[in-house]
Amino acid sequence: MKATYKDVKSDILSKITTGEWAPGNLVPNEVDLAATYGCARATVNRAMRELADDGLIERRRKAGTRVRMTPIRQARFDIPIVRVEIEEKGAEYRYSLVSSSVEPAPDWLRARLKLSNKSKVLRLVCMHxxxxxxxxxxxxxxxxxxxxxxxxxxxxxxxxNEWLVATIPFSDVEISFSAGLADQRLTDYLACAIGDPVFTIERSTWWEGQAVTYVRLTYKPGHRLTTRY
Amino acid sequence: MKATYKDVKSDILSKITTGEWAPGNLVPNEVDLAATYGCARATVNRAMRELADDGLIERRRKAGTRVRMTPIRQARFDIPIVRVEIEEKGAEYRYSLVSSSVEPAPDWLRARLKLSNKSKVLRLVCMHxxxxxxxxxxxxxxxxxxxxxxxxxxxxxxxxNEWLVATIPFSDVEISFSAGLADQRLTDYLACAIGDPVFTIERSTWWEGQAVTYVRLTYKPGHRLTTRY
DNA sequence: AAGTTACTTATGTCTAGATTTATACTAAGA
DNA sequence: TCTTAGTATAAATCTAGACATAAGTAACTT
Structure with a gap:
């Protein structure tokens, strides 16, 4: 009888998946649900809130709650710190600094990070x-x-990466994934052939409105980014 | 005075970002925080729970709550329905079925989806x-x-895709992203050259423990998957 | 010293209410 | 007919208290 918010959540979930509550349908209001499940309204509320977070239902004040027409399915990726990523695979991690130089920000970077004209940047090339x-x-x-x-x-x-994580605790981030080709420079570092397809992550980071860093991470050919849910 | 859970959340967040509460530090317990913010413990609890969901703090019963050493930053992607994805860019969507056939499941697919020996599959090739x-x-x-x-x-x-979304409302999913090369077959469909780098999403879907579908989505060269947070 | 048990504590969850807020709907006025 | 002001409703949130559960810690046993 006494239903927990997990009971309520999974019961509502099953009503949706079995089609008993079809997409677009209005779900009973919280008070009624609390009565049918024999629990407090706060319990129903939590279940519903989580379902809404998961993108299965849509809630609007006064209008009530309805099942989403197309359930928004979200994939969550943990943005990995390379060292952790490698160590979790049971491999030994090694890091090497290739080059380090202070130079004026190139135009494409100024545009991307909205930097001022005379910005200087520290450019680091590293291998993991x-x-x-x-x-x-x-x-x-x-x-x-x-x-x-x-x-x-x-x-x-x-x-x-690890220095930045320890130095800037929180930031706004833009990440993008794409496929590219290994050029001459990359083939040497990644021990692959010119024209090999490589997986690239680009990340721009801001802190309190100010651009902090831009990084292009290129993985060796064959890398996959996988998630389950 | 009367703090809402959002007040509490953003205040704690700022304490973390300013470094006042450094990574690894123990955060005051819920009862104390409730007292300092002048609100109920449930309010603090909700703020803390959301911060934990966001990956900024780590909570353990009895051990207390502490700031994460390396804030786990999660990227959330809305898994797009192609039609919606294209229409949101303001472009006109067109779909075309290339081929459709019923065949025995090839070995690699049987292995991937854990299908039985004599499974038959419907193979569809489509273009968007x-x-x-x-x-x-x-x-x-x-x-x-x-x-x-x-x-x-x-x-x-x-x-x-749209038929499946309407037919199977909920599922377990495994998604993986990778970079690949356009082969002869793909160049014709995607109007690109052999050896162009292409971005590929593979998705396997299960429902109630049973494999439902596997799909390989290959984007035209230059495609980027971007997210902000 | 090693294993077991009891205690303590912080988080996790629930309850039964109350208040606040957004908003769909409706009715009055222009 | 169009606009606007009100009203009712459902979700969003908060409260103060309770019990449940996990997990360190300490005391006790072997």
Whole structure:
């Protein structure tokens, strides 16, 4: 009898999946549901709120709750820190700094991060290895206006990613995934052939409205990003 | 004074982002926080629960709540229905069924979906166009043991994706992203050259433990999947 | 020293109410 | 007919308290 919010949630879920409550249909209101399940309204509310978060139902004040026509299915990816990603596979992680230089921000980067004309950036090229094999190539640009202290950091031992995570606690982020081709420069680093298809993640990060860093992560050919839900 | 759960949440968030509560630190317990914010414990609880869902803090009974060492940042993607995806870009959507056949499940598919030896599948090849240009190639396999009614459906007008969404309301899903090369077959459909890098999404779907469908979606070269948070 | 048990504590969940807020609907006025 | 002001409703949130559950800790046993 005494239903928990999980009971309510899974019962409503099954009513939706079996089609008893078809897409577009109005779901009974919270008070009625609380009565039928013999629980408090807050319990029903939590179940419904989570279902709404999951994209299965749509809730509007006064209008009531209805089953979504096309359930919005969301995939969640944990944006991986390379070291953790590699270690979780049981492989030994190795990091190497390829080059480091301070230079004026190139035009494409200024446009992408909305930087001022005379912005200087710290450009870092790094490699990440799993059990000695090339795993990921990191091409990173750090806005020295936002993070002047980056200039003095030695990135020989600790990768810029981990340093940034420890330094800027929270940020706005834009991530995009795409497929590209390995060019001459990449083939050397990733030990692959020119024209191999490579998986690329690009990430731009802002903090308090100011651009902090842009990074292009290129994985060795064959890499897959997988999620289950 | 009277703090809402959003007040509490954003205040805690700012304490974390400013570094006042550093990664690894123990956060005051719910009772104390409720006292400092002058609200009920349930209000603090909701704020904390959402922060934990967002991956910023880690909670354990008895052990208390602490700030995550490496904030797990999750990217959420809405798994798009191609038609909606294209229409949202303001382009005109067109769908075309290329081929449809019933055949025994090939070995790689049986392995991937854990199908029985004698499983028959419906294989559909489709194309999706945006403003007349090739946008996505769909190579779909439907398990006829799970969905025998699929055999009788005409997929001339409505794409299998939309039919499936309307037919199976909920499922377990495995999605993976990767980069690949356009082969001879794909270049014709996608109007690209052999060796062009293409972005591929593979999705396997189960319902009540039974494999329903596997689909390989290949986007035209240059496609990007982007998210912000 | 190692294993077991009891205690304590922080989070997890529920209850039965109340208040607030957004908004669909309706009726009055222009 | 169009606009606007009101009203009722359903969700959104909060409260103060209760019990449940997991997990460190300490005390006790072997």
């Amino acid at each position: 290895y799993a059990d000695g094999d090339p795993y990921q190539h990191e091409d990173r640009w750090i806005n020295l206006e936002a993070l002047p202290q980056a200039k003095t950091v030695e990135f020989d031992e600790v990768g810029p | 166009y945006a403003d007349g240009d090739p946008y996505q190639h769909e190579d779909r396999w439907i398990n006829l043991e799970a969905l025998p009614q699929a055999k009788t459906v005409e997929f001339d007008e409505v794409g299998p």
